Amino acid sequence: MSTETKDLQYDSNDITGFSKERQEPQWFTDIRLKGLELTGQLPMPKPEKTRIIGWNFTQFEHKADSRTFDSLEDLPVHIKQLVGQDDESGNVLIQHNGHGAYQVLSEELKAKGVIFTDLQTALKEHGDLVEKYYFSKAGKIDKHRLTALHAALVNSGTFLYIPKNVVIDVPLQTVYWQENPKVGFINHVIVVAEEGSSVTYVENYLSEEADGEGVANIISEVYVGDNAQVQFGAVDNFSKNVTVYVNRQGHVGRNGKLEWALGQMNDGNTISENLTELVGEASIADTKAVSVGRGDQKQSFVNNNQHYGKHSESMMLIHGVQKDSANSIFNGITKIEHGGTKSSGDQTQRVLMLSDKARGDANPILLIDEDDVIAGHAASVGRIDPVQLYYLMSRGISKKEAERLVIHGFLAPVVNQLPIEGVKKQLVEVIERKVQ
Amino acid sequence: MSAPNLKIDNLHVSIEDKKIVKGFDLEINGGEIHAVMGPNGTGKSTLASALMGHPKYEITEGNVAFNGEDLLEMEVDERARAGLFLAMQYPSEVSGVTNADFLRTAINGRRGEGNEIPLMKFIKQLDKKMDLLDIDQEFAQRYLNEGFSGGEKKRNEILQLMMIEPKIAILDEIDSGLDIDALKVVAKGVNEMRSEDFGCLIITHYQRLLNYITPDKVHVMMQGRIVKSGGPELAERLEAEGYDWIKEELGIEDETIEA
Numbered sequence: 042m043s044t045e046t047k048d049l050q051y052d053s054n055d056i057t058g059f060s061k062e063r064q065e066p067q068w069f070t071d072i073r074l075k076g077l078e079l080t081g082q083l084p085m086p087k088p089e090k091t092r093i094i095g096w097n098f099t100q101f102e103h104k105a106d107s108r109t110f111d112s113l114e115d116l117p118v119h120i121k122q123l124v125g126q127d128d129e130s131g132n133v134l135i136q137h138n139g140h141g142a143y144q145v146l147s148e149e150l151k152a153k154g155v156i157f158t159d160l161q162t163a164l165k166e167h168g169d170l171v172e173k174y175y176f177s178k179a180g181k182i183d184k185h186r187l188t189a190l191h192a193a194l195v196n197s198g199t200f201l202y203i204p205k206n207v208v209i210d211v212p213l214q215t216v217y218w219q220e221n222p223k224v225g226f227i228n229h230v231i232v233v234a235e236e237g238s239s240v241t242y243v244e245n246y247l248s249e250e251a252d253g254e255g256v257a258n259i260i261s262e263v264y265v266g267d268n269a270q271v272q273f274g275a276v277d278n279f280s281k282n283v284t285v286y287v288n289r290q291g292h293v294g295r296n297g298k299l300e301w302a303l304g305q306m307n308d309g310n311t312i313s314e315n316l317t318e319l320v321g322e323a324s325i326a327d328t329k330a331v332s333v334g335r336g337d338q339k340q341s342f343v344n345n346n347q348h349y350g351k352h353s354e355s356m357m358l359i360h361g362v363q364k365d366s367a368n369s370i371f372n373g374i375t376k377i378e379h380g381g382t383k384s385s386g387d388q389t390q391r392v393l394m395l396s397d398k399a400r401g402d403a404n405p406i407l408l409i410d411e412d413d414v415i416a417g418h419a420a421s422v423g424r425i426d427p428v429q430l431y432y433l434m435s436r437g438i439s440k441k442e443a444e445r446l447v448i449h450g451f452l453a454p455v456v457n458q459l460p461i462e463g464v465k466k467q468l469v470e471v472i473e474r475k476v477q
Numbered sequence: 478m479s480a481p482n483l484k485i486d487n488l489h490v491s492i493e494d495k496k497i498v499k500g501f502d503l504e505i506n507g508g509e510i511h512a513v514m515g516p517n518g519t520g521k522s523t524l525a526s527a528l529m530g531h532p533k534y535e536i537t538e539g540n541v542a543f544n545g546e547d548l549l550e551m552e553v554d555e556r557a558r559a560g561l562f563l564a565m566q567y568p569s570e571v572s573g574v575t576n577a578d579f580l581r582t583a584i585n586g587r588r589g590e591g592n593e594i595p596l597m598k599f600i601k602q603l604d605k606k607m608d609l610l611d612i613d614q615e616f617a618q619r620y621l622n623e624g625f626s627g628g629e630k631k632r633n634e635i636l637q638l639m640m641i642e643p644k645i646a647i648l649d650e651i652d653s654g655l656d657i658d659a660l661k662v663v664a665k666g667v668n669e670m671r672s673e674d675f676g677c678l679i680i681t682h683y684q685r686l687l688n689y690i691t692p693d694k695v696h697v698m699m700q701g702r703i704v705k706s707g708g709p710e711l712a713e714r715l716e717a718e719g720y721d722w723i724k725e726e727l728g729i730e731d732e733t734i735e736a
Contacts, residue, residue, distance in 0.1 A: 427532050432569035435529050436583035436641060437557035446582060450573025450620070 051103070053077055056193055059103070063161055066168045072176060076192025079183055086185040086286075088312050088341035090370045090402060096310055097284050098187055101225030101256040103194060107140035116143070123216050123245050125461040134159065134215045139197030139226055142218075153207045160198025160229055171200055174231050179262035179290040179318070187286045187312075191227055191258045198229035199244075205266075206237040212274075212460040213240065219248035219279070223255050226283075230261035234269040236294070241460050243274040245467070248283050255283040262290055265297040267321060274302040274459045276468050281308040281336065288314045295321030295350065302458035304468045305332040305342070306475060316345040319353035319384075326355040331452040333475040334367030334399065345374040346388075348381040348414075357388035360451050362476060363399035371401070375416055376408040385415035392422040393451055395476070448476050480507030481544060481560060481644035481676050488539035489701075490520070490527040496537070497523040499701035505645060508673040512687055512712060513680050515698035516720055521680045522566055524698075525649040529563040530556055544644070558587050560644030564634035564651050571621040576633065577603065579621045580640050587641065606639045609669065611662050627654040635666040646670070647678045652686040664689030684716035697723055704729070 056077050060070040085093065113121050116135065124133050132150065134157060135143040141159035150157070156167055163171050176182045182192045199215045219226055226248075234240050248255065257279055265271045271291075279285050285307050291299045299317055317326040326346050334340055346355035359371055375386035392401035405418035425447050433443035449456075452472055459465045483505045490498035498520045505511055515521055527534040528541065530553035541548040543559055551559065571579065580603065585593045603617060610632055622630055631651055638646055648667070652660055667677065667690050679692065687695075687709065695711040696703045697720070704727055705711070715723075724730070 426569070429569045429571060431530070431532055431553055432565065433571065433579070433583075434553040435557050435563055435565075436579075436637060437554055437586040438583055439554050439586060440552070442582060442586065443554075446574050446579065447571060450571055453573030 050100070051077070051194065065164050066172070068172055069164055069175070072182065073193050073195075076182060076189045076194075079189035080186055080193055083183060083186045083189050086187055086312060088343070088370065089372060089404070091312070091339055091341040091368075093310075093312065097254050098256055098258065098286060099190065100254065102223050103196060103225055106221070107138040108142060109137075109140075110135065110143040113143070120216060120218050123214075123461075123463045123467055125212060125214055125463060132157065132211060132213045134199060136197060136199070136215065136217045138219060138221055138224055139228065150209065154204040155207060155209065156200060156202035157213055158200055160195070160200055163200035167200070167202070170202060171231065174233055174262060174264060175229070177262075179264060179292040180260050180288075187258060188260065188288065191229070191260050194225065195227045195229045197226060199231070201232045201240070201242060203234045203238040203240045205235040207235075208239040209241070212243050214243045214245070214461060214464070216245045217247070219246075219255070219257075219283075221251065223251070223253040226255070226257045226259075228257070228259045230259070232261070232263045232271060232273065234265050234271045236266040237268045238266065239270040241272040241274070243459060243461055243464055245276050245278070245464060247278045248280045250280045251282065253282065255279075257283050257285045257287070259285070259287040260290070261288070263292070263299060265291060265293040265299045265324075267294040268296045269294065270298045272300045272302070272458075272460065274464065276304040276459070276464055276471065277307050278471055279307040279309055281338070283307070283309045285309060285311040285313075287311065289316075291317040291326065293317060293319050293321060293324040293326060296323050297321055298325040298327070300327040300458070301329060302455045303330040304455050304459070304471070305330055306468070306471045307340070308336065308338060308475075310338055311340040313340070313342045314345070315343070316347065317355070319346065319348045319350050319355060319381075321353075322350045323352040323354075324350050325353070328355070328357045329455050329458060330358075331360045331455040332369065333362045333364070333452070333472060334369045334401070335364045335475050337366050338368075340367070340369040342369065343372045343374065345376065346386055348377040348384040348386060351380070351382050351384065353381055353384045355386040357390075358454055359388075359390040359403070360454065361392045361401060362395060362448055362451065363392060363401040364395040364476065366396070366398040368400040369402075371403045372406060373404070373418070373420070374406045374408065375418070377411050377414050377416065379410040381411050382413045384411065387417040389419045391420070391451070393448065394422060394424050445476070448472070479544070480673055482506050482542070483548075483561075483645045483676065484542040485528070486540045486542075488524070488527070488541060489537045490523050491535045491537050492523065492533055497701055498527065501539070501698075501702050503696065503703065505676045505678055507644065507676050509694065510671070510677045510679065510690060510692045511694045511696065512692040513678060513696045513698050513703070514682065514684070514712060514715060517682065519698050520701040521698050522649050525563055525647045525680055528647060529553060529561065554586070557643075562638055562641060562643035562646040564631075564638055564646065564648045566649045566653065568622050568630050568634060570623045570625075572623050574621050575618050576621055577617040580637065583637070583641055602640065606636055610636055610639070610666050612636060628656070628659045631655055631663060632659065635663050639666055639670065642670075644674065645676045645678070647680065649680050650682065651679070652681055652683065660686060661689060684712045687712045699723070699729055
């Protein structure tokens with residue numbers, strides 16, 4: 042099948058060989074091969090109003106050199122600073138060019154049965170458990186060509202498993218550090234919070250500025266069991282030359298709660314899909330995402346809360362800043378399926394325009410197949426309110442500083458939600474850099 | 478430091494080509510509290526906004542000197558840094574920016590780079606002023622005016638006034654919508670500021686606030702300018718008799734300008 046993107050340069054021998062090299066179980070190799078087959082059959086995703094023709098999702102180096110580190114002290118300062126300190130515990134997994142490079146998990150958590158490791162290790166040590174969740178209820182291999190491609194070529198990942206009734210009050214963190222962005226970074230994250238458990242997880246993606254084009258293809262599956270709670274925070278910060286597909290999917294059981302706090306600060310073209318399926322009765326999703334578009338980057342953000350369970354509840358807050366000639370489309374979808382009676386879904390999408398050449402669309406989409414529900418939406422695209430600036434300036438704050446305050450305030454909902462001081466600080470710095 | 482001085486000379490202000498303020502004169506010095514009273518729609522709030530530099534108001538004629546400098550040539554933030562303050566009738570809400578961060582930025586904006594207020598000193602001052610104004614501690618961490626009640630917004634304006642310590646402050650209907658207790662608190666804040674280094678212009682409909690802040694001078698504004706001036710007794714007479722006697726005295730038939 043001819044495609045609008047460049048063709049894949051791998052065949053089934055390459056895939057099988059790669060899988061063998063990594064000592065993966067047969068079921069995993071089989072999924073890879075299925076992915077390869079589907080890659081040839083499925084169409085590319087078709088994000089609304091965003092032309093992705095010519096975007097590079099398939100040309101990349103697949104194997105990368107990586108290093109390991111014995112101590113946090115050996116890491117570069119900008120990586121080390123991200124890691125939680127003291128009472129933020131520093132339960133951390135650092136992945137360098139897609140490989141586990143450094144890890145700490147407290148003995149206490151290990152004793153409680155918490156598993157927190159890179160995907161390759163998880164497949165070796167906990168293969169059965171991974172099999173239960175890998176591309177199962179949340180992630181879909183056959184969504185489109187990029188999900189299939191992901192399955193075929195996955196070369197990085199994290200597996201986090203919280204057993205039943207284990208409540209963790211310190212955040213767990215993964216830092217993905219891509220030093221060589223030419224390498225395709227095909228990363229699969231699985232977070233499983235079993236019944237009655239609770240966890241806060243934060244992930245950081247960052248790639249160094251470098252020559253050459255790169256690709257990131259990320260799928261996260263988050264399983265929130267009955268009465269379980271997951272707070273999922275992220276700061277995505279891929280450099281300009283990396284084309285990103287990121288798909289985060291949640292599956293929430295009865296009385297479960299999933300909170301997303303996503304700082305989407307890539308500098309390159311990005312397709313982002315976020316979907317939370319509220320399957321259980323009285324399940325809750327709270328989606329917060331902020332982004333800044335600059336330069337000539339093009340981005341598509343689809344955030345989707347889907348209600349199946351009765352009395353399920355969803356909130357969505359999407360704030361985007363657009364400058365230079367950046368172009369972003371924000372689609373917010375609240376869907377209440379037949380049977381989701383007494384559910385409520387609310388969404389707010391706001392785009393702040395800092396330039397005449399930038400473009401930003403906020404499209405609220407409510408799809409309601411049930412009568413007895415509450416659904417609300419608000420969407421706006423606009424510039425900084427001159428009266429607001431006047432008010433701030435009337436206290437002696439310069440215009441530039443006043444604008445800065447308004448922009449940071451606009452993006453604060455996600456910053457405030459991130460549980461690790463270092464990550465918060467990093468997001469604020471990235472915002473500062475992007476909007477200056 | 479010389480005593481503050483604000484000299485308004487023959488000021489004319491329009492909004493969307495409608496003339497609102499028409500030949501307003503007033504001089505305020507440090508140590509003085511002036512009250513400008515008048516019925517609705519006579520240009521009192523327009524005067525206040527125009528002096529601060531609100532983007533919607535156009536000054537078509539006249540001069541304003543602030544400590545000898547041309548106020549009208551300055552940007553809004555420059556006016557503030559020169560020492561002018563306006564407690565607004567309808568303060569803006571700024572989501573995501575805490576009261577404390579905002580105040581610190583404002584204070585540091587005036588102090589300039591390299592001379593920022595030490596954090597502990599700032600917190601101490603803030604605590605002290607919030608105490609004086611009966612403001613709850615959590616107020617500092619709330620987003621600027623977001624979800625504030627009318628009374629909270631007014632108190633917040635006075636808190637800013639006390640933290641920023643301007644040379645001349647204009648209070649635009651700071652008493653509207655306040656109950657008597659809140660009014661007393663606001664008055665306490667303003668009285669606390671009274672000194673030779675501080676001048677104040679209080680804009681109000683009612684005499685009520687002036688029971689708690691005794692003005693040195695009271696001016697009546699009609700048809701976009703001051704039509705009568707006097708001492709505190711003028712405010713009392715207005716409270717007792719309304720504005721009709723002034724209109725009669727001056728032969729004014731319709732004192733209001735449609736807003």
